[in-house]
Amino acid sequence: MLLVSSPRRPSGWHPLIGHGLTMMRDPLAALERWAREEGDVYRLSFPGFHNWAVNHPDHIEQILTAPSGTRKDRDVERLKSLLGLGLLTSEGDFWRRQRRLAQPAFHRDRIARYAEQMVSLAEAWSGPSRSGEVLDMSHALMALTLEIATTALFSDGSVSGDDIGRALDDVMARYSGLTYLAPDWVPLPAHRRYRAAVARLHRLVDAVISRRRGSGMDGDDLLGMFLTARDQDGSRMNDQQLRDEVLTMVLAGHETTSNALSWTLHLLSQNPVVEGELQDEVRALGGPPSARDVNRLELCSAVISETMRLFPPAWVLGRALTRDWEVGPHRIPAGEEVLVSQWVIHRDARWFPEPLQFRPRRWLDGSTRDLPAYAYFPFGGGQRMCIGKGFALMEATLVLASLLRRFRFEAVAPEKVKPLPSITLRVQGGLPLRVHRR
Ligand code: HEM
Numbered sequence: 252m253l254l255v256s257s258p259r260r261p262s263g264w265h266p267l268i269g270h271g272l273t274m275m276r277d278p279l280a281a282l283e284r285w286a287r288e289e290g291d292v293y294r295l296s297f298p299g300f301h302n303w304a305v306n307h308p309d310h311i312e313q314i315l316t317a318p319s320g321t322r323k324d325r326d327v328e329r330l331k332s333l334l335g336l337g338l339l340t341s342e343g344d345f346w347r348r349q350r351r352l353a354q355p356a357f358h359r360d361r362i363a364r365y366a367e368q369m370v371s372l373a374e375a376w377s378g379p380s381r382s383g384e385v386l387d388m389s390h391a392l393m394a395l396t397l398e399i400a401t402t403a404l405f406s407d408g409s410v411s412g413d414d415i416g417r418a419l420d421d422v423m424a425r426y427s428g429l430t431y432l433a434p435d436w437v438p439l440p441a442h443r444r445y446r447a448a449v450a451r452l453h454r455l456v457d458a459v460i461s462r463r464r465g466s467g468m469d470g471d472d473l474l475g476m477f478l479t480a481r482d483q484d485g486s487r488m489n490d491q492q493l494r495d496e497v498l499t500m501v502l503a504g505h506e507t508t509s510n511a512l513s514w515t516l517h518l519l520s521q522n523p524v525v526e527g528e529l530q531d532e533v534r535a536l537g538g539p540p541s542a543r544d545v546n547r548l549e550l551c552s553a554v555i556s557e558t559m560r561l562f563p564p565a566w567v568l569g570r571a572l573t574r575d576w577e578v579g580p581h582r583i584p585a586g587e588e589v590l591v592s593q594w595v596i597h598r599d600a601r602w603f604p605e606p607l608q609f610r611p612r613r614w615l616d617g618s619t620r621d622l623p624a625y626a627y628f629p630f631g632g633g634q635r636m637c638i639g640k641g642f643a644l645m646e647a648t649l650v651l652a653s654l655l656r657r658f659r660f661e662a663v664a665p666e667k668v669k670p671l672p673s674i675t676l677r678v679q680g681g682l683p684l685r686v687h688r689r
Pocket of ligand 1: 323338339350499500503504505507508511563564565568569628629630631632634635636637638639640642643
């Protein structure tokens with residue numbers, strides 16, 4: 252077979268910065284357009300490197316499940332200034348050990364124990380002071396999921412979501428728009444704020460770890476699980492590893508789930524029939540939801556799946572190749588990077604008929620049963636698959652059920668609601684919804 256390593260150049264290229272500007276302006280639209288124009292494999296150029304986009308589920312499966320030959324890409328590399336060598340950013344044997352140590356904290360029985368906290372924090376959300384007021388629900392959900400994450404990590408209340416939230420805003424600002432393109436050494440105010448926020452987060456978490464160690468109490472929370480976890484040789488995580496894992500859980504865990512919930516409320520506010528059916532399902536519980544109800548909340552979970560199809564919180568994943576890879580008629584040389592986008596694949600009509608329609612029932616009527624494995628992968632796949640998937644699905648289901656039981660969310664200006672692709676797929680400028688008490 253003819254293997255080519257210099258394919259044609261997709262549109263939107265500039266001699267100085269390659270596809271950089273087009274990607275920066277509107278990456279979601281650009282990736283969709285290129286997929287239409289270029290097909291399942293094409294190559295983008297950026298200053299100093301290439302990025303190959305791969306759009307077929309079978310190829311995505313190959314790249315994500317390969318036992319070797321890939322590592323995380325340069326975007327993940329940049330996160331190391333915040334996350335050090337936590338699960339998201341580390342590689343090889345070091346990563347394998349950390350994953351072994353962290354895995355028990357995400358066991359199904361363990362997650363069921365966090366469920367009670369999730370519900371009590373969701374039920375404590377009091378909504379607007381007056382029924383019918385407009386609230387920025389993406390802001391409210393960000394605060395709620397951050398509180399859930401910090402309570403799961405530090406059940407003694409030693410850190411509040413607020414403490415971490417302000418610093419995280421500065422961290423996220425580093426990863427969108429123009430600042431994203433600029434290397435760390437460029438003296439931008441956003442870079443200064445980023446460095447200060449990272450230092451604040453490190454100090455905060457270090458102080459909690461040292462207090463916890465000093466107290467001699469392990470604690471029945473995620474931090475406690477990490478503190479006591481022992482590897483086969485009896486070794487434990489040191490302070491640096493603990494800090495990296497704690498911050499990784501906060502960053503990887505709360506934004507993603509909060510964005511999934513924001514997009515769910517947005518879509519429900521546009522689809523009153525689905526919202527009504529969901530309301531019936533939630534009301535049938537007869538009170539606040541619990542971990543035991545999750546299997547009964549079938550439509551609720553289908554709604555969350557469908558939301559993450561249309562608005563995947565992790566909208567793109569990257570891998571750097573450590574050896575050549577033959578994909579279709581192309582040979583991608585070692586050292587180049589591959590990009591796979593949930594945003595593009597989840598909206599591909601080959602896998603999802605009427606892909607832009609919000610149809611949660613497609614997850615219940617059997618029509619998604621025979622999908623290729625990687626036509627839908629909101630949590631990634633292979634050995635680097637999200638460790639928090641069970642936690643996130645439990646959280647999203649319980650929070651959604653708790654909110655819908657007590658409130659109805661009415662769209663205010665739906666045409667203005669647009670995605671902001673940062674590390675996660677945020678809602679640009681917030682999600683104003685009119686919140687009615689039931
Ligand atoms: C809707 C919510 C979530 C989504 C969509 C999501 C998505 C993802 C994806 C796509 C990956 C793979 C990244 C890659 O392959 O490069 C990942 C990894 C990870 N996620 Fe999640 N995530 C969610 C919630 C959570 C939660 C709640 C936690 C923790 C409490 C968490 C912790 C992690 C960690 C630690 C990793 C790295 C795993 C490893 O490489 O071993 N995530 N997540």
